[in-house]
Amino acid sequence: LPEDFDWRDKGAVGPVKNQGSCGSCWSFSATGALEGAHFLATGELVSLSEQQLVDCDHECDPEEPDSCDSGCNGGLMNSAFEYTFKAGGLMREEDYPYTGTDRGTCKFDKNKVAARVANFSVVSLDEDQIAANLVKNGPLAVAINAVFMQTYIGGVSCPYICSRRLDHGVLLVGYGSAGYSPIRMKDKPYWIIKNSWGEKWGENGFYKICRGRNVCGVDSMVSTVAAVQTTS
Amino acid sequence: DALNGDDPLIREVVDGQDASSSNLLSAEQHHFSLFKSKFKKSYGSQEEHDYRFSVFKANLRRAARHQALDPTASHGVTQFSDLTPAEFRKQVLGLRRLRLPKDANEAPILPTSD
Numbered sequence: 001l002p003e004d005f006d007w008r009d010k011g012a013v014g015p016v017k018n019q020g021s022c023g024s025c026w027s028f029s030a031t032g033a034l035e036g037a038h039f040l041a042t043g044e045l046v047s048l049s050e051q052q053l054v055d056c057d058h059e060c061d062p063e064e065p066d067s068c069d070s071g072c073n074g075g076l077m078n079s080a081f082e083y084t085f086k087a088g089g090l091m092r093e094e095d096y097p098y099t100g101t102d103r104g105t106c107k108f109d110k111n112k113v114a115a116r117v118a119n120f121s122v123v124s125l126d127e128d129q130i131a132a133n134l135v136k137n138g139p140l141a142v143a144i145n146a147v148f149m150q151t152y153i154g155g156v157s158c159p160y161i162c163s164r165r166l167d168h169g170v171l172l173v174g175y176g177s178a179g180y181s182p183i184r185m186k187d188k189p190y191w192i193i194k195n196s197w198g199e200k201w202g203e204n205g206f207y208k209i210c211r212g213r214n215v216c217g218v219d220s221m222v223s224t225v226a227a228v229q230t231t232s
Numbered sequence: 233d234a235l236n237g238d239d240p241l242i243r244e245v246v247d248g249q250d251a252s253s254s255n256l257l258s259a260e261q262h263h264f265s266l267f268k269s270k271f272k273k274s275y276g277s278q279e280e281h282d283y284r285f286s287v288f289k290a291n292l293r294r295a296a297r298h299q300a301l302d303p304t305a306s307h308g309v310t311q312f313s314d315l316t317p318a319e320f321r322k323q324v325l326g327l328r329r330l331r332l333p334k335d336a337n338e339a340p341i342l343p344t345s346d
Contacts, residue, residue: 023326074328121337132342151295155305
């Protein structure tokens, strides 16, 4: 495993987006992972449509009937991959732009699919396996507890205490071996996370959280997705 | 100069303990007006404005607590500083479930040495 790794340096990460006042983080996490996988499969970085997931994806977990993906009321990245696999893929952002509301009808056009899911899976709660899947398969869809993110401005977040109750979906794009923290006077390895709250939040829209002890549950729900190798 | 805050080395830190002193309140009001102009916030009524100011003050104290609990990052005023924690969770997050579907496919174990 390389000491440091960042898919942003390799062109696999698109611009930071903004979900607005809508609980649709799950759709941004899912499109970010599929955009990266599509880049690895075709060499083409395409911005994919979260609004298609918000409007059209109501995939449920067979075990929990009331847990269907529900637009601005929440969803799950794995269910979004399941929907995308069944629907035949996602359209480009430009063909199905984001509105930040979920009152629209589904306007999916099968003839305008830009990226397809080949398969997706869950990575075990093991930081080396997470890093290896990141390096091998591209950016990963991860869940996290976002309580400290409401006031986060920058630096490597490493709270002494943080709930592991997951409430936010984001995209893991890389990791660093040492983010210097003057207060603790030592280096701290960290994950690099792309958020969906616009570029003015955090470090140009990104968040750094320390590795090593599943802080805020960041290692608990990690998914990797593979894209079909066809160009759109 | 240092007393009236011109000295760039002196950074005004809002202390959550003493909420009664007038200079603290004026500091909070100053932060709030900076917040409103930076994030282009406007409220429909004086009542809503006053309520959001009270939420903002509570979030200043939360940011101070977060800073104490998380010293390797910096915490402070963000575009969400006028939202209660419950509003923040409902409006800005959106993870529906707390665990993965049981039939989720497990990724194969990858080599991590060499």
